Amino acid sequence: MEITVHSSKSVKPDYGDSSNGDAAFASADVVPLSVFDKVNYDEYIFYVYAFHPPSPPTTVLVPALAKTLAEYREWAGRFGVDGSGNPAIVLSDAGARFIEATAATEFAGSVKLLTTGDKVLSLYPICDGAEELLLVQATRFRCGSLVLGFTMHHKVADGPGMWNFMVAWGQVTRGVAIDPVPVHDRTSLFARQRQDSPAQVKFEHRGAEFKPRAGGEIPGVSCGNVAVHADGEEVVVHRVHFTREWITELKSRASSNRGGAWSCTTLQCVAAHLWRSVTEARGLGAREATRIRVAVNGRARMKNPPVPEGYTGSVVLWAWPATTARELLRRPLRYAVELISREVARTDDAYFWSFVDFASSGAVERERLVPTADAAEVPPCTNVDVDCLLAIPFAKLDFGCGPPFFFRPGYSPAPVAGAIYVLKSFEGDGGVDAYVPLFSRTMDAFKKSCYSLTPPMADARL
Template identity: 25%
Template sequence: MESVVCNGKFELKIKQDEPTRVPPVEETEKGHHFLCNLDQNLAAIIKTIHLYKSPDKGNEDAAKVIRESLSKALVHFYPLAGRLTISPEGKLIVDCTGEGPPFVEAEANCSVSELLSIASVDPMVLKNLVYEVPGAKNIIETPVFTVQVTKFNCGAFAVGIGMNHCMADGISGVEFLNSWGEIARGLPLSTPPSLDRTNLKARDPPQIDFPHNEFVDIEDISNTHDLYEEEEMVYKAFPFNTEKLVRLKEKALEGGVLSKCTTFEALTALVWRARCKSLKMHHDQQTKLLFAVDVRSKLNPNLPKGFFGNGMFLTNALCKAGDLLDSPLSHAVELVQGAVKVVTDSYMRSSIDYFEMKRVRPSINGTLVVTAWSRLDLLSANFGWGKTIYSGPADVPGKEVVLFLPSGEDKRSINVHLEMPISAMKTFELEIMQI
């Protein structure tokens, strides 16, 4: 199989071999692995790439090392060697078959620097570094985990991963990669995984103790869907260096309404307001913000160290677009802070029970979903070639999603990635540039 991408000057070709399976090197537990209600809402494939280049060694043995260490890592993370199925209760569950994930070796006709140059203009090119099963019609037919190792002609290589979000969140995903890297380097696991998710089971009987606006379905009175259909969608990344982030937080604290705020709260508030304005949302348009909060230490009892699963809870803020735009930035920040504060053990238990009773997923009409990877140590996974020279998503966020990625040598700067209709993107850029 060969993928061809042309940027006008250079024709990129990535030749993929036929996939093979990588089962765990030892016999692992069989049967069904429980997925909690938080997992049920996240059944989408997250694609990431991790680029390596060492001055001391080439890429000749890369696929062999990655494959052999993966077979050992899957002994500890054996659900990743299984497949999704439907439980008698009608929920997603993992059938721990031990068959192992598809593994693909590939070669690119370029250097890694040439690839990144193309990706800076066309980020969709990175999808070619992650194996996608042809003909999969739904999430059940799609493997929960795939690996592709792509060699470049400069001695670099890429590890491209596709993992179903129902298996792990960003923190667990990074810990898995680090453990896999430790095994590749012949080291013991510094953080053995804890696979038990029963702490996140619904109560019996379930009880709903709070309103859960994350599930509210919003009417699109601003005809935003028509705008998405009629205009060309464009993708762009906006850099926020440390100086700009300091100015943003100072602006959020103007007027003395707030005594403090975090970088995430200020940046999320700014993006939410700018997006509402850019999409020309009606004054009375309800708009919702969704973002994930790490609840490992908020649950009672806490999730254990090394928890492998989804320890992130999707919280929300809801208001009218007019209220958001007619008020100072501090008001939007307050809404973000309120969404963080509401996340307690009792609130999460109520939300888990809400899904148990209603079986609905969070609606994204009129909604902005902020995904922050800015706190993840994406560069840390080391298979013997040192830390990555680049790690990040292999595809762009959807039209409702804004992605915060770490940037700069110290990773304290943030790049804001999003996709919008072309006219809205122009307005969004003007709003962002004012900081």
């Protein structure tokens, strides 16, 4: 798949006819990072969306992007510090990067390459050495399909925050009002302002969101969708497709022996199954500990005050279900599902506020703690990390040519073994896709077990 880049330019906010209702934000110099922003991944996130023709020309997309940046100035800014030396987004209006490219093929003939190989890398901007917090590549295929590849820095926003910006760009392109209206205040939203709500650290956050500072880095050389590590092993990505019928049967098995009074979500079932399949493929010893990290969206959990729908920052923490390889593989699927369900439920409003209080207490600075969300550190090969994209309302992303007919998440700077994306399938069968990166030596074993509904083999080592 040959991609030709024709232009690359900086797009700055256009305030000519902006209706920014947040006067304080419009005149601000910086946006201080919140406690949630600070523990988020210090990396870029990649998304690729494909749209059917006829698509808007660049002469429409670029001016609409400039107007959207006037409402979302964070994405046109740069990282820096505020007046007190704290990490912040400097609202410099320096601009976002827009790249225009063409593909000399029909999109339909490239889908398999984009799904299973590293060709997807050519459809979003590379961030090496980039200062921009947002980079976009618009690639037009010979059939008229438009592919928008987004490279967005994760410390600016979480997944819903990024999504709101992309939806807003589509709305401006179509000439309709931005909805939801962006909310930029990251300072007062997570501050204890009421005397009857004193700071209370009710949970342990060391080892969950924070860890001791460690020296050195794990060496590795990245090459797109294949990561080559110092010991010569590769991490390769495999797309698993689960049909609606397969997931229904999986849920039935997970809910068995509960008298029909208990049911699990699609994510809980799929995540539990993948956790077991990966653990079996890795051949872990019976007593080895394994855990799965599940991102938990605080927008639906924080109640007092609630997080506005249009909030532009991050409100994500993680649940950490854990067990041993023996327990995970010998016990029924329901066991893993209940572990995940319990830990996700535990990450509630009280837990989020406990995190806010701990992160604001000064303990992080005194103890020299750093975030556990560290993209530069390869996790132990006993763990699994699941990022759920099932809730993305794709129908809302419309640049005047309808919602996307293809979506693919990317990896930065390269896939990490066990870091899994779960999302709605675009095959039209109501199923679910999972992009699973594993070391090549374990991938064959995983492929054999991931579609099986029978319990994992309980061999002698377990």
